[in-house]
Amino acid sequence: MAIITAVSTWLIPCFLLIVLSVASWKKVPTYELFVEGGKEGVKMAFSLLPFLVGMIVSISILRSSGAIDAMINLIAPVLMTFGVPPEIIPLAFVRPISGTAALGITTELISTHGPDSFIGRLASTMQGSMDTTLYILTVYFGAVGIKKMKYALKVGLLADLVGIITSILIVKMVFG
Amino acid sequence: MVNLIWAFMAIVGIVYAMFNGTMDEVNKALFESANDAVTLSIGLISILVFWLGIMKIAESAGILKALSKALMPVVSKLFPEIPKGHPAMGYILSNITANIFGLGNAATPMGLKAMEEMKHLSGTDTASRSMITFLALNTSGLTLIPTTVIAIRMQYHSVSPTEIIGTTIITTVISLISAILLDRLFYYQSIRRKK
Helix, strand or coil, rough: HHHHHHHHHHHHHHHHHHHHHHHCCCHHHHHHHHHHHHHHHHHHHHHHHHHHHHHHHHHHHHHHHHHHHHHHHHHHHHHHHHCCCCHHHHHHHHHCCHHHHHHHHHHHHHHHCCCCCCCHHHHHHHHCCCCCHHHHHHHHHHHHCCCCCCCCHHHHHHHHHHHHHHHHCCCCHCCC | CCCHHHHHHHHHHHHHHHHHHHHHHHHHHHHHHHHHHEEEEEEEEHHEECCCCCCCCHHHCCCHHHHHHHHHHEEECCCCCCCCCCCHHHHHHHHHHHHHCCCCCHHHHHHHHHHHHHHHHHHCCEHHHHHHHHHHHHCCCCCCCCCHHHHHHHHHCCCHHHHHHHHHHHHHHHHHHHHHHHHHHHHHHHHCCCC
């Protein structure tokens, strides 16, 4: 478990070291490229803004009304026997459907329960390790005019289910 | 689907508040959360600028290309129907590398190109074996470093915003392996049915 924590701390600085060393050795204009790429980051953050405002407001309405707690109390006994925190269910359900909606839910879970709580860590792991299966299939097949998807949806959704179960087990193992 | 989910959450919340007597809280949450979301989005700028800046350097230094080349032998085994040296393979590799580094915006155009090339190979409007394998890889999430999640954790004052990288990588790898296995399983099942 100590290795996993060490990887988390070392990965980004080491990656940075490699990129900057290789780039300098190849005489690439590092600073100028950084600034150029960084401009895209500003654009990206602003393009995310309306998505996040929309989703987070909608979820907060649902939470502040007490409806989320009522739903969680309803399903908690079943899920608790399997060790699944019921708070995570909305995220697990939405993650394959919409990336921005899931990001909104993840943000809301992190702000409500705290980033270093079990739910905060689990939401972070789920959000980071999965992708929007339904969106990807629709866009990619749609763009090239594929009408029969065959078993693609089955594969994608079953792999998502494996991802959900794995994330719960791994987060439990690593963070206890 | 997203439209339905979005509207449904707000509608259920408001109706529930009518009966639960929590309209005050809902009214307050409406404006506070909108404010929070804007603060959060602006906070995301720091990491996104930093990461995309570094990735631009990595791209120009040929690091992404080198990784594509290194992945070639493994990835080409997953696509037995694509002939050696076919352009589809190049696009598939670029898409995978871009995804690994969390460059979703760069990954999608490459992925669409790959799909086009694979359609040339199959020539029908039914999904080919290679296409399904390719999308199985994509939908299982290939990202190694979840930059947006780290940024959000920073915004909410995590003691260690990056501590979830390890668990994220393990989960990604396991769901990736199971996506490949499931893809194989359903493919052989579909052949057997034809016989």
